[in-house]
Ligand SMILES: Nc1ncnc2c1ncn2[C@@H]1O[C@H](COP(=O)(O)OP(=O)(O)OP(=O)(O)O)[C@@H](O)[C@H]1O
């Protein structure tokens with residue numbers, strides 16, 4: 239599905255990813271690693287949000303295009319993004335936010351939401367129902383709880399009818415109960431719909447419970463690629479340089495940047 243080949247990403251000449259080669263197939267891949275490891279950068283390079291310095295990212299054999307290119311826009315249509323801070327349009331209803339997904343999320347279409355085809359409205363409504371929010375469809379996004387906003391975010395990503403869902407720390411801003419609801423939905427997206435789900439996750443218990451595969455990054459390099467049951471204490475201690483965060487509510491891992499500046 240997604241082939242990452244000898245990927246290098248530099249920010250102002252400083253490497254954030256170095257020679258990462260990995261194939262991400264169907265299922266639920268968790269990307270883990272300490273703060274600053276390059277997890278978000280990997281996610282953004284898959285979706286073409288950061289320029290690739292060297293190497294390549296291919297979606298079903300097609301190279302992700304250069305920023306701003308028509309090729310990239312075509313690839314991005316197949317990838318739904320879910321964000322840590324939800325990134326909804328706050329003054330729009332839950333339903334309109336999902337409709338934005340149907341319309342390819344083009345801001346210039348905002349004014350055309352009222353004219354969205356009936357079939358799109360019905361589909362958006364169906365997706366809200368799927369994430370358990372049908373009764374909140376007409377509420378403004380900023381009147382929803384964080385967990386509800388994230389479920390709208392997932393419905394919006396699904397409205398695009400993508401092949402891949404990329405979720406950068408989808409539950410970091412949520413309480414345990416909302417996190418569980420979000421993780422259940424993400425699981426159903428790969429189990430029931432057969433989409434590829436890729437998520438950056440901080441808590442290893444969540445990884446063990448939901449992921450089918452784990453890719454670990456440290457200091458911009460791929461350090462292991464394994465199954466969740468192979469995540470031994472030794473492996474994770476080495477990754478985080480100390481005991482990793484197991485369950486939500488525990489301290490997040492100390493950032494390598496913090497360690498460096500301590
Ligand atoms: N826009 C940017 N400009 C310059 N440097 C950046 C930028 N984004 C990230 N970096 C640097 O690139 C490295 C990787 O960052 P990235 O955000 O991918 O890490 P991460 O694993 O997602 O960390 P976290 O767990 O804290 O979210 C870090 O050293 C970071 O400081």
Ligand SMILES: [Mg+2]
Nearest residue numbers: 277278279438
């Ligand atoms: Mg990150």
